Amino acid sequence: MKKTRSVGFQLFALALGVIVLIPVLYALSVSFMKPDEILSREVNLLPRSFYLGNYIAAFQKTTLTRFLLNSFVMTVGSSTVRLVTAGTAAFALSFYNFRGKQAMFLLIIGTMMIPPDLLIVKTIERLPIWA
Known part of the structure; x- marks a missing residue:
């Protein structure tokens, strides 16, 4: 069965x-x-x-090659930042005991619920080149 x-x-x-x-x-x-x-x-x-x-x-x-290059740079950059940030946070949360560890963990889990694409769009809107 x-x-x-x-x-x-x-x-x-x-x-x-x-x-x-x-x-x-x-x-x-x-x-x-x-x-x-x-x-x-x-x-x-x-x-x-x-x-x-x-x-x-x-x-x-x-300018398709420029679009592809922009996508590549954004992907590599955001992936690198995420890996470094997630790696150091995971190390600290799993091997160290400190005050506020549970609150920090809940904050990290809470921010993971926000779609990263939304953050990228909101950040790009604020750049001076779009004004």
């Missing part, structure tokens, strides 16, 4: 994963189609030919 339940759960999770991946794979497929193939009335799941013109146009008409 327990094994059947586990197999059923795994099959359900696999089916859910496939359902989530289908739109992503379709978007990737459409990105390699020619514009007239995308806008045709018939539904095409796979491109007839491998077309890189959409990617070339995206890089030529926008």
Whole structure:
């Protein structure tokens, strides 16, 4: 009974994963189609030919490389700060006993409930370059 339940759960999770991946794979497929193939009335799941013109146009008409670099810098920077902060806090909370340790732990857990994306957006809004 327990094994059947586990197999059923795994099959359900696999089916859910496939359902989530289908739109992503379709978007990737459409990105390699020619514009007239995308806008045709018939539904095409796979491109007839491998077309890189959409990617070339995206890089030529926008500053996509700058956007990618900005995303990379923000990701590496925030991940580094989080790892250092979380590592030192975890070390202090697990190996040292001090007054206010429980309150500090609850404060850390409470701040984890705030989505980090919200903090990034609010910080960027305050930068002088957006004024």
